[in-house]
Amino acid sequence: MQEILPILEKWRIAEDCTPRQREQLAVYAGLLAEKNQVMNLTGITDPEGIALRHFADSLAAPALAAIPQGAKVVDVGTGAGFPGLVLAIARPDIHVTLLDSQRKRLLFLEEVLAAAGIGNAVTFWSRAEDAGRNAALRESFDVAVARAVAAMPVLAEYLAPLVRVGGRLLAWKGDAVREEWDAAQKALARLGMEPPQALPYALPGMEASLVIVSSRKTSPTPRAFPRKAGTPARSPLG
Secondary structure, eight states, X not given: OTTHHHHHHHTTTTTTSOHHHHHHHHHHHHHHHHHTTTSOSOSOOSHHHIIIIIXXXXXXXXHHHHSOTTOEEEEETOTTTTTHHHHHHHOTTSEEEEEESOHHHHHHHHHHHHHHTOOSEXXXXXXXXXXXHOTTTTTOEEEEEEESSSOHHHHXXXXXXXXXXXXXXXXXXXXXXXXXXHHHHHHHHHTTBOXXXXXXXXXXXOOOOEEEEEEEBOSOOOTTOSOSTTHXXXXXXX
């Protein structure tokens, strides 16, 4: 989808990326639009929509600033790869694990990785709750991210067990997060995380109020969390 390149330039999206990185984004966009015709990946398939709603959103400045050099990052419930795969393209210094419970989505992402020549990302097939109890993954990541996955109290239980002490979770949220704030603070405290911060950002040409919810891990997550698959969504902490 070469037509996305002038849109990236118009809106100054990924302007710190090299020509090769922008070409990787174009390959990604093309495969996203193509595969979406046979499987449900996204409701946004036009070039400008992909550029603004997916790529620019994934590259939100507060999130980029909060991810340290060389970080190990896990994208929980990655879906079609947002924000994790876009971050992997824009930040070749980091290593990203794209985690999702639907194998067909991961097969799509593996196709993108191969076609675009992206070597700093891998896929992992698992529910978030199971991943948090997996000894190979638990408290092993510098940063855990998620975009449009669940309400904050639920999301906290998905992300926190994967983050090492001293690491951070980052959640892409809309204005509705205000209604979740008190419960989110209580949930994060039970999971070994500090009180959350709301880091505002905006998308080019749009007025929507958006935030990155950021919280640093200060102590190990109790072994009781995450609870078994499905429980966090049915009975949120907080």
